[in-house]
Every structure is written in C-alpha cells, then in structure tokens.
Amino acid sequence: GDSVTQMEGPVTLSEEAFLTINCTYTATGYPSLFWYVQYPGEGLQLLLKATKADDKGSNKGFEATYRKETTSFHLEKGSVQVSDSAVYFCALNLAYSGAGSYQLTFGKGTKLSVIP
Amino acid sequence: DGGITQSPKYLFRKEGQNVTLSCEQNLNHDAMYWYRQDPGQGLRLIYYSQIVNDFQKGDIAEGYSVSREKKESFPLTVTSAQKNPTAFYLCASSISGGQGETQYFGPGTRLLVL
Numbered sequence: 001g002d003s004v005t006q007m008e009g010p011v012t013l014s015e016e017a018f019l020t021i022n023c024t025y026t027a028t029g030y031p032s033l034f035w036y037v038q039y040p041g042e043g044l045q046l047l048l049k050a051t052k053a054d055d056k057g058s059n060k061g062f063e064a065t066y067r068k069e070t071t072s073f074h075l076e077k078g079s080v081q082v083s084d085s086a087v088y089f090c091a092l093n094l095a096y097s098g099a100g101s102y103q104l105t106f107g108k109g110t111k112l113s114v115i116p
Numbered sequence: 117d118g119g120i121t122q123s124p125k126y127l128f129r130k131e132g133q134n135v136t137l138s139c140e141q142n143l144n145h146d147a148m149y150w151y152r153q154d155p156g157q158g159l160r161l162i163y164y165s166q167i168v169n170d171f172q173k174g175d176i177a178e179g180y181s182v183s184r185e186k187k188e189s190f191p192l193t194v195t196s197a198q199k200n201p202t203a204f205y206l207c208a209s210s211i212s213g214g215q216g217e218t219q220y221f222g223p224g225t226r227l228l229v230l
Contacts, residue, residue: 032216043120043206043221044159051216089158093215102215103174104149106158 002027006090006107013080013114021075021110023064023090031094033057033066033073034104038087047075047088080114087111118143120222122207127227129194129201137192137225139207145220147213148190152176153204153224162205165190166213194227202229 007022025031032051036044048057053068062077073090090107120141129135141148147166151159161174165184179198184190190209194201204226208219 034218036221041224043122043223044208045221046218049216049218093217102213102217103161103164104159104219106160108156108158 002031002092002094002105004090004092004105004107006088006110008108008110009087010111010113013112015082015114015116016079017114019075019077019080019084019112021088021090021112023073023075023107025071025073025090025092027071027092027094029094030068031092033064034091034093035062035064035073035075036089036091036106038089038109040086044089080112082114082116085112085114120207120209120220122205122222122225124225125223127225128230129227130230132196134193134195135227137194137205137207137227139190139192139222140188141190141207141209141220141222142188143209143220144187145209145211146187147210147217148184149208149210149219150174150180150182150190150192151206151208153206159206162192164213201227203227 003026034049035047037047048059050057050066056065064075087109089109091104123138149164150162163182165171181193207222210217210219
C-alpha cells in the first residue's frame, strides 16, 4: 500500500541554521504531497503542498519540490527560527481505484527543536 | 471565524465506559475525518465521511463508531471494545474529500483512561 517515510528525529538546530527534513513516498499512482506542522498541544496546520510532479510548494520560508523520479518531497528552510520548533509531518493523498476515497497517509513525524 | 472545534480538550474514560468526542465545523465542508495520534506513530485514520448520513471505515475503525446526521457535526464514540484508547484524537474536514484538497484540523482531544 501507499506509505510515507520521513527522517527520524528529533532534530536540534541553532537559530539561523539550514533545515532539511527528508521525505520519500511509495504510491502506485500520482499522489498529492503535503507538509503539515504541529505545535505543542495543538492540531495540525497545512504548511505547504504540491499536487503534481515538479511543483514547488512554499510558505513562511519553507519549500519542498515534488520529485517524481526520486519519489521525494524534502522540506527545506534556509534560516530557522526558535518559533519553527514543532513536529513536521509529510503526507500523501491518493485516490484508490473504485473506492472513491482520498485518504491522507502520514509519515511518523519529525520533531524539530531550534535553540537560540 | 471559520474553523473546527473539538470538545472536550481532555477526556477521562473509566473501564467499560463509552465516551463521545465532539467535532463541529463551520467551514461548510462536506468531508470530515477522525484520526488517532500516538507518540512516534504519526496519524492513523479511524473513520471518514464525505456526505451526510454516510461514512466509511478507515484503517483502525475497530472499537469506534461515528454518526453524521448534520453536515457540521461528526461525533466519535470510543466504545468499551477499544482496549487501548489512550491517545490524542484529531478531527479534520475538507471541501469534498477530493485528491489534493487541504484538510483542516481541529485542536484535538486527549483521551486518558482512569
């Protein structure tokens, strides 16, 4: 079945460091890809998404490019801030033939801590 | 402000008891979802509904039940058959349940067993 693998955490960075969180997926078709962020004790918020190959999603300085050839959607940010400390989830969304359902399949999450 | 509300924030369940988690949205979305989050496990889909009076089982539906009598509401009941209910429960909605749609999440309910 469809699956998402993202790098294990926790990741600890100093403020203004470069961030990469790796995400790769397995899917039988052409999924849409998402990054969600979860701050402590809260629900998830969409960070960015891409719906087709070579699309780049971006928001709040974060970027990710949908790479079909490597089945990847790595999250990057050039200069992290303390306020970026959160758990980041990669997810994919794909219709199953005949089922009409569009489920989100999530990775296990990567916890990021940014220290001043 | 449009959004999704979940209540209560914390819920305690005694052994053998059924408990119901509330989820309400005022986004006029047709599709609604329930997820369970365990530490280090990511989110897993319990149930989803794409239209009023219809819902489908997700990956871990055993021990849970739902109803969808109104577009705005999608309550989740954790039954006594769910032997390990301690988790963080998240409700979400999207416009129609189509591929590529953003799902909007509520703040979550943390369920603890006494």
